[in-house]
Amino acid sequence: MPSYVALLRGINVGGRNPVAMQALAACFLDAGYANVRTHLQSGNVLFDAALSDGAALETALDDLLATAFEVAIPTVVRSRDELADTIASAPADHGSPDLRSDVFFLKRPLTVEAAMGQVPELREGVDSIAPGPGALYFSRVADRATKTRITKFMSMPVFQQMTVWTWRTTTRLLQMLDE
Template sequence: MSTPFVALLRGINVGGKNLIGMADLADCFRDAGYQDVRTYSQSGNVLFAADRAVGPQLEDAVERMLGARFEVPILVVARSRDELAATIAAAPPDHGSDRLRSEVFFLKHPLTSAEVCAELPELREGVDSIAPGPGALYFSRVAAQARKTRITRLMAMPVFRQMTVRSWRTSTRLLELLDAG
């Protein structure tokens, strides 16, 4: 029995760099034997089913596959449907509310939220909030003060290269698509 997954690719089709068509991306997954392959948005979200390795092994296998096909290193964070559901369920109660701009920073195995939180720079009180979750960090900023955020300090740190960011809306939509089959 195969398990539904989402692969979250970092840094493709952003700012005119690492341009990869979604049809080509889906074909790459199909050619490698993954089932039920589809993409969502242009930012590198691939839904698929696999009966192979999970966690770090799956991430590594997909990274090697993409590197061979597209000749560019692409960081991959993979989550099973159940792992993504656990991440969504553990979000702070107001995460995704209309008054906030909310994102999920998905962490590549073996990075943990505790490790990142230990390195976090000072964020702007009353504007930014960050909370740890399973394999992720929940970041929000008050929408009316979004330009005052200090999250760029985290984004400048080396540890940020082991993360990929999705909006709350995209994160919840990916779970809906996995549930819809």
Template sequence: MAGAVALLRGINVGGRNLIRMPELQAAFRDAGYLDVRTYIQSGNVLFATDAVAGAALEDGVERVLEERFGNAILAVVRSRDELAAIVDAAPAGHGDPDLRSDVLFLKDPAAVPDLLAAIPELDPEVDRVSPGPGVLYFSRVAARASSSRLTRIIGMPIYTRLTIRNWNTTTRVLALLDGA
């Protein structure tokens, strides 16, 4: 069995889609996943599976969540190795303390070029964006974060097909999958 993480979109945010972590863990265990753990309250579920990460696994996780909680919740699932490749491919400086750095995980990894092309013009003094394996890396200068144009993607149709994690969460989930 291989380690994987399900990155759930929009749970426990702004008082919507409230799901307690013990209930979320139970849903995964009841579906047959092993070594189920969660990290923070924002929908990071680490688990072991013999299924290959991809659309079929994501669809299965989403079915489990909808049946258990009555809400359609987007799940982006990445294997431990896929997450390690994402961390390793980060551009130089991503995660520096003077930046707010995020990873935009796309439901459809092949859609990275479409999202990159659709992003409105960025302020090069504030924002940096780089494509990666099934993700976009987005950083903004922390001291000027209120000037960032990242929020412009919120109104885009593709926004509903991605979930965002900050760099610290991304690297911590990988460390947890590695047993740290």
């Protein structure tokens, strides 16, 4: 069976939408997913599934989690190969020690073109954003990170169709899928 990662948006953040990782893993197992494990408290679930359609998996997991936890938990799903492609396609300096780098994963059907079209003007010399496969790569210069303008983008409605993970977490998830 193919391996996937489900990136859950908006759980265990600032005391909102608390979900225990043990309960989350049990939910996936009870639904018939295999090799289920979690990473961190913020909602990363690695699993195997017979279904090979990422969009269908997102819909199925959105419904499953809403029923199980009685709150809408938008889910972005990437196969192991999709995640590897996202990592391989990152700008060369993404994740460098001089930057704070994140990956904004897009929930289907949001497209990279539509998301990029809504990015406000960023601060030159501080922020950078680049398109990738199903994601946006965002970095800000570490010693100027407080000057970022990305918070404006994060307050826009389009941002509700994304989930953000640090570069370190993103690469760690691929390592875990490969273990």
